[in-house]
Structure formats: C-alpha cells, structure tokens
Amino acid sequence: MPSELEPIPGTTLFDGEAARKGYALNALCFSFNEKVNRDAFLADEAAYLARFNLTPEQHEAIAKRDVLGMIAAGGNIYYLAKLAGIFGLNVQDVGSMQTGVSVDKFKAMLLAQGRGESYEVAHKEMLNG
Amino acid sequence: MAEIVGAYFTSHVPSIGGAIHRGLKQDPYWKPFFDGFPPVHEWLAKVKPDVAVVFSNDHGLNFFLDKMPTFAVGAAPEYANADEGWGLPLYKTFKGHPELSWHIIEGLVEEEFDxxxxxxxxxxxxxxxxxxxxxxxxxxxxxxxxxxGINTVQHPLPSAKRCLALGRSVHKALASWKGDERIVVIGTGGLSHQLDGERAGFMNAEYDRFCLDNLVSDPDALTKDSIHEIVRLAGTQGVEVLNWIAARGALGPGAREIHRNYHLPISNTAAATVLYEPA
Incomplete structure (x- = not known):
C-alpha cells in the first residue's frame, strides 16, 4: 500500500478519491468538447446542469465560478479548462482566480520566474506587490 | 532494416497553437520559444523520418474517466483531431501505421507490459x-x-522507472521491425508547470535543468524520484516529463544531444525543445 506522503502545499493530487467524487463534474466538463453542449449550457445553464448528477458542493462551486471549490469537489483541471474556455478564460485567468490576485499580477509572477527568480520569491512578491 | 534516426522532444502548451494561428512567432513573448525550431526543421529535412512513435498524454479528448488506461497504444489506420472545447483550430488528421503498432503491442506484451x-x-x-x-x-x-498514451491525469500514475522500461521495450520492438522505415521517436509535454490549486504558476528551472542534463546520458537518474516527488519538483502537470522519459528509452541505450532550447514562461509552462541522435 502507498505510504503516507508529505502534502505538497497548494496542490491537490487528482487521485482515485477525487476521481470518484468529481465524476459528475468532470463528465459535465467533458461534454463541452461538443459545441452543441457548450451552446446548450450558455442558453440555459440551470437546465443543462440538471442533466448531470452534480453534488450540492459542485453546484455551488459552478454558481460562484469558484475554481478552488471545483477542485475541492473533485474537478480535474484538464476538464475544468473546458468549462473555463466557454467563458473565454485561459490558464492565466484561471491562475488569477485560484491565487486571488489580478491576472496582471499573476502574469508578472510567471515573467519574474522567466527572469530567474525562484517560484517562492516570485510568489511572495505577487502576494505582497 | 528500419532505422531509428533520433528523438525530438517539445512542450505542447495549447496556446502555442493559438500563437501559430495568429501569426505571433516573431512576437517578443513568443520568439525565444519559436527560435528553437529552425534546427528542428533542418534536422528533420536531413534525417527524413517517415514514421513517428509519439509518447504523450490525452487531455480529455479521447479518454474520459470512465476508462483511463495507464498505457495505451494506438493501432488505427488514421487519427483525427477534434474539438477540445476551448477554441483551438482543428488540426490535420494523421495516417497511422497499424502493422508497426501491432508489432509494438506484440513486443510490449511479450515484455510483460499490458x-x-x-x-x-x-x-x-x-x-x-x-x-x-x-x-x-x-x-x-x-x-x-x-x-x-501515458496516463498523467489520474493518480496513481505509472512510475518514472516503469515509463523508462516501457520506452526501452518499445525500442526492442522497433529494433526487431523488419520494415525499412526511418523512425523518429517523440516525447511531448512539460517541462515544469502547474495549472491547478493555490500553487498554480509554479515552475522549477533547477529541476528542469536536472532533467535535461541527465535525460541524454543517464535517464535512470530521472527515475529515482517517486511520482509524488516529481509532482513536488515539476508541478502537477510537470509530470508530463514521463512522456519524455519513455521516449528517451525508446531511442535506445546511447544518445547525444544535438539541440536544446529552454525558455520560460510560455503560458504557465517552462517550455523546452530538444533533439537527440543515437550514439
């Protein structure tokens, strides 16, 4: 059996437990590979969501556009990206939503790493700057 | 007699496709990444491969969580791209090589892969x-x-050691293929990046350098870390380095690096482009 592993800060591994918990949410997102489903979601979000057996936690996270809440509810980022794409959001937008800073600050943190700063330093500057 | 002409590795960040589509290769943000490609074009024109054995991970297009294989070998006559849901242009269809696919499958199962x-x-x-x-x-x-395909999406993922062994078994199969094809091995994805969680935006140039410095001559060095450690060092999506490790195994025992380009950030990712020839 796997031994207890030291947690990685700010990181949720998408494991069997998450995959079970998040199945309906990820199935919803997987459906967005098809334009007809994206259009149906945009036309009537509540009716489209009702086709999936989402948990109350998943409904709430979607209603609030709360990415961390979706991950806590078992969402996998590869699938959640398809939901974000419906709103024209890219991975910097999603990064901003998860770190609680502006998109510009999030991008500046990425660029700082490009100048040779460590993530830890760049991240601290992002939160304080 | 088939020949393995070398290996090509590069990142597969979706926004690269957007940058190509919008003609941004010379844009200051993108140029350092795209400048890594003229040597790739020259090399491919020289070695003229006619089959590519490509190690990569699906992102929720072909596989869903209903059936998630650890290792999957394509054996189709052709492979189409399709809408992934977030506005990428539709890419060209590939011709397959089912005979070689089945030869690889036979070889892998003989080597006790499933x-x-x-x-x-x-x-x-x-x-x-x-x-x-x-x-x-x-x-x-x-x-x-x-x-x-290698599962880098749903844990438990195969270990780096297992992925290297998979690649080495693919190499054995390629070495015993009776055709006269010129084969290029390709590994895609990575390097360090993390899209999800409060640690979104994490990259690690030091670990990436360790991977690039060792992959060519001592790929086993990359297999010492557990998947959990690789996630810690490379980020949740940085585990795509498994594709590179497997491809390195498929190239064969000896390799020499003939090209390397490393640049970050491209989107949220530390991007790299590398060429190896057999040695």
Whole structure:
C-alpha cells in the first residue's frame, strides 16, 4: 500500500478519491468538447446542469465560478479548462482566480520566474506587490 | 532494416497553437520559444523520418474517466483531431501505421507490459502541436503516426522507472521491425508547470535543468524520484516529463544531444525543445 506522503502545499493530487467524487463534474466538463453542449449550457445553464448528477458542493462551486471549490469537489483541471474556455478564460485567468490576485499580477509572477527568480520569491512578491 | 534516426522532444502548451494561428512567432513573448525550431526543421529535412512513435498524454479528448488506461497504444489506420472545447483550430488528421503498432503491442506484451490497444483513437493538441511546430508548412503530415498514451491525469500514475522500461521495450520492438522505415521517436509535454490549486504558476528551472542534463546520458537518474516527488519538483502537470522519459528509452541505450532550447514562461509552462541522435 502507498505510504503516507508529505502534502505538497497548494496542490491537490487528482487521485482515485477525487476521481470518484468529481465524476459528475468532470463528465459535465467533458461534454463541452461538443459545441452543441457548450451552446446548450450558455442558453440555459440551470437546465443543462440538471442533466448531470452534480453534488450540492459542485453546484455551488459552478454558481460562484469558484475554481478552488471545483477542485475541492473533485474537478480535474484538464476538464475544468473546458468549462473555463466557454467563458473565454485561459490558464492565466484561471491562475488569477485560484491565487486571488489580478491576472496582471499573476502574469508578472510567471515573467519574474522567466527572469530567474525562484517560484517562492516570485510568489511572495505577487502576494505582497 | 528500419532505422531509428533520433528523438525530438517539445512542450505542447495549447496556446502555442493559438500563437501559430495568429501569426505571433516573431512576437517578443513568443520568439525565444519559436527560435528553437529552425534546427528542428533542418534536422528533420536531413534525417527524413517517415514514421513517428509519439509518447504523450490525452487531455480529455479521447479518454474520459470512465476508462483511463495507464498505457495505451494506438493501432488505427488514421487519427483525427477534434474539438477540445476551448477554441483551438482543428488540426490535420494523421495516417497511422497499424502493422508497426501491432508489432509494438506484440513486443510490449511479450515484455510483460499490458497496454490498452486502440483501433480508434482521437489525438489532441499534445500530438498536433509538436507536429505543427516540426512541419509548419505541411499541407499533409509527411509522416505516419504510432501514438502511445501515458496516463498523467489520474493518480496513481505509472512510475518514472516503469515509463523508462516501457520506452526501452518499445525500442526492442522497433529494433526487431523488419520494415525499412526511418523512425523518429517523440516525447511531448512539460517541462515544469502547474495549472491547478493555490500553487498554480509554479515552475522549477533547477529541476528542469536536472532533467535535461541527465535525460541524454543517464535517464535512470530521472527515475529515482517517486511520482509524488516529481509532482513536488515539476508541478502537477510537470509530470508530463514521463512522456519524455519513455521516449528517451525508446531511442535506445546511447544518445547525444544535438539541440536544446529552454525558455520560460510560455503560458504557465517552462517550455523546452530538444533533439537527440543515437550514439
């Protein structure tokens, strides 16, 4: 059996437990590979969501556009990206939503790493700057 | 007698496809990444491969969580791309090489791997973008495809050691193939990046350098870390380095680096482009 592993800060591994918990949410997102489903979601979000057996936690996270809440509810980022794409959001937008800073600050943190700063330093500057 | 001409590795960040589509290769943000490709074009024109064995991971186009194979070998006559849901252009269809696919499957099972075999398979940006980068002006891909999928999405993932062994077994199969093809091995994805959680935006140039410095001559060095440690060092999506490790194994025992380009950030990712020849 796997031994207890030291947690990685700010990181949720998408494991069997998450995959079970998040199945309906990820199935919803997987459906967005098809334009007809994206259009149906945009036309009537509540009716489209009702086709999936989402948990109350998943409904709430979607209603609030709360990415961390979706991950806590078992969402996998590869699938959640398809939901974000419906709103024209890219991975910097999603990064901003998860770190609680502006998109510009999030991008500046990425660029700082490009100048040779460590993530830890760049991240601290992002939160304080 | 088939020949393995070398290995090509590159990142597959979706926004690279967007940058190509919008003509941004010379844009200051993108130029340091795209400047890594003229040597790739020259090398491909020189070695002229006609089959590519590509190690990559699906991102929720072909596989869903209902059936998630650890290792999957494509054995289809052709591989189409399809809508991934967030506005990428639709990429060209690949011709497959089912005979070589089945030879690899036979070889892998003989070596006690248990791959899923896919006679029907869609391929996503993880394969299409490396080909768009390699053959920017092609109207049709000048090369047939054997795709090998590795689960980097749903834990437990296969260990780095297992992925290297998988690649080495693919090498054995390629070495025993009786055809006269010129084969290029490709690994896509990575390097360090993390899209999800409060740690989104994490990259690690130091770990990436360790991987790039060792992959060529001592790939076993990359297999000392557990998957959990690789996630810590490379980020949740940085585990795509498994595709590189497997591809390195498939190249064969000896390799020499003939090209390396490393640049960050591209989107949220530390991007790298590398060429090896057998040695």
């Amino acid at each position: 791959p899923v075999t896919c006679q029907s398979m869609l391929v996503d940006h993880a394969i299409s973008i490396p080909f768009e980068l390699a053959y920017p002006d092609a109207e049709q891909w000048p090369i047939k495809l054997v795709p090998i």
